[in-house]
Amino acid sequence: MDQNDFAFFTELLRRRSGLLLTQQKTHLVESRLAPVMRRFGFKDSAALMRELRHGHEALAAAVTEAMTTNDSAFFRDRRTFEEFRDIVLPELLINRAASKRLRIWCAACAAGQEPYSIAMMLDDGKLLAQGWTIDLLATDLNSQMIARAEEGVYSQFEVQRGLPIRRLVRNFTQEGSNWRISESLRRMVTFRTFNLLDSFGWLAEMDVVFCRNVLMYFDQKTRISVIDRVADIIAPDGALLVGPAESILGLTIAFAQTEHAPGLYYRAKPMSPQMRHAVG
Amino acid sequence: MKHCLVVDDSRVIRKVACRILADLAFETEEAADGAAALQACRLRMPDVILLDWHMPNMDGIEFLRALRAGRDGSRPMVVFCTTENDVAHITEALGAGADEYIMKPFDRSIIEAKFAEVGLV
Numbered sequence: 001m002d003q004n005d006f007a008f009f010t011e012l013l014r015r016r017s018g019l020l021l022t023q024q025k026t027h028l029v030e031s032r033l034a035p036v037m038r039r040f041g042f043k044d045s046a047a048l049m050r051e052l053r054h055g056h057e058a059l060a061a062a063v064t065e066a067m068t069t070n071d072s073a074f075f076r077d078r079r080t081f082e083e084f085r086d087i088v089l090p091e092l093l094i095n096r097a098a099s100k101r102l103r104i105w106c107a108a109c110a111a112g113q114e115p116y117s118i119a120m121m122l123d124d125g126k127l128l129a130q131g132w133t134i135d136l137l138a139t140d141l142n143s144q145m146i147a148r149a150e151e152g153v154y155s156q157f158e159v160q161r162g163l164p165i166r167r168l169v170r171n172f173t174q175e176g177s178n179w180r181i182s183e184s185l186r187r188m189v190t191f192r193t194f195n196l197l198d199s200f201g202w203l204a205e206m207d208v209v210f211c212r213n214v215l216m217y218f219d220q221k222t223r224i225s226v227i228d229r230v231a232d233i234i235a236p237d238g239a240l241l242v243g244p245a246e247s248i249l250g251l252t253i254a255f256a257q258t259e260h261a262p263g264l265y266y267r268a269k270p271m272s273p274q275m276r277h278a279v280g
Numbered sequence: 281m282k283h284c285l286v287v288d289d290s291r292v293i294r295k296v297a298c299r300i301l302a303d304l305a306f307e308t309e310e311a312a313d314g315a316a317a318l319q320a321c322r323l324r325m326p327d328v329i330l331l332d333w334h335m336p337n338m339d340g341i342e343f344l345r346a347l348r349a350g351r352d353g354s355r356p357m358v359v360f361c362t363t364e365n366d367v368a369h370i371t372e373a374l375g376a377g378a379d380e381y382i383m384k385p386f387d388r389s390i391i392e393a394k395f396a397e398v399g400l401v
């Protein structure tokens with residue numbers, strides 16, 4: 001791919017998804033675009049770029065999806081899930097005792113391992129049986145990932161990284177060499193394709209937001225924009241969980257870090273809009 | 281250094297597993313069947329046992345039952361590692377006292393994840 005095409009493509013990707021590409025990634029781009037080229041019948045990347053320059057929407061969406069990195073695992077970064085179970089959840093169960101309603105959002109859920117891990121933890125606590133209403137929303141830019149997540153079928157490989165064997169036997173049924181999540185867990189999660197660059201206006205106020213291992217692919221401006229908009233839709237006592245490699249310190253004053261739990265943030269004290277702008 | 285006994289009748293599998301475990305800072309020892317594994321345990325009880333199912337002489341589940349029937353009070357972790365990948369076998373293994381279960385084929389990430397489950401990584 002020549003430099004012009006690469007620059008054009010980098011900008012297209014950044015604009016559509018916030019994903020950052022550096023010059024070293026030429027090879028990655030070529031290999032990820034290969035399936036899209038086959039699907040749309042392009043013989044080389046120059047032809048593909050020509051068509052993209054003409055503003056072919058379906059093609060632009062497809063190349064954007066193809067450039068996302070979707071690896072995930074059940075209970076990935078186990079500590080985060082322990083913090084959710086031991087710190088975040090107990091407090092919310094007290095604070096929401098009257099409404100008995102919890103709203104949780106997984107903002108980049110890949111193939112569903114993260115929301116299903118949360119669903120398993122909530123299920124351990126028998127919250128539904130105790131009359132709680134749980135809105136567990138899981139979104140991702142990549143519509144193919146959302147389709148996989150809704151299907152809830154995982155390979156033997158995928159279920160062995162992060163899932164204890166007893167949980168696997170309890171919560172999945174075997175289909176050949178694959179494993180399907182139980183219907184009751186599947187029904188706990190609502191999946192939807194959603195781009196974090198788009199307006200959060202349709203979202204209800206959230207008690208917990210998982211936004212893990214996605215900010216790290218964004219440029220600084222996009223990170224700040226996403227975090228600030230999460231702050232707008234999160235409850236005053238709500239919690240934000242990010243990945244271990246993604247400190248948001250210094251990006252925002254809307255959130256404050258928790259001592260001893262570096263990936264867990266709570267809303268900072270309310271502030272004026274002027275102050276918030278002073279951060280960026 | 282934690283001590284892991286790798287029990288498998290395939291020399292290749294033992295070698296691959298031992299290399300991964302050495303990377304994870306385990307001291308490793310090998311046994312080619314259940315009887316040899318019991319003998320090894322009598323001499324020195326490991327912290328964890330990676331255990332195949334089908335083996336000549338004494339298979340994995342027989343070995344596990346004999347191990348768990350032992351009265352010396354030690355309870356090493358046992359992680360099955362087998363091509364038997366159906367719920368019936370898994371349930372039988374857990375019932376006999378297995379702590380975790382790996383369905384072959386495995387790789388480093390799976391060994392690491394499963395040993396983390398039993399608190400050894």
Ligand SMILES: C[S@@+](CC[C@H](N)C(=O)[O-])C[C@H]1O[C@@H](n2cnc3c(N)ncnc32)[C@H](O)[C@@H]1O
Binds near residue numbers: 017019070195196211
């Ligand atoms: C590495 S995965 C992380 C999955 C999961 N949260 C975890 O921690 O295991 C990153 C996900 O972010 C999604 N993603 C990337 N850019 C996005 C955007 N602009 N809006 C929504 N999702 C995005 C990708 O499609 C991918 O599935």
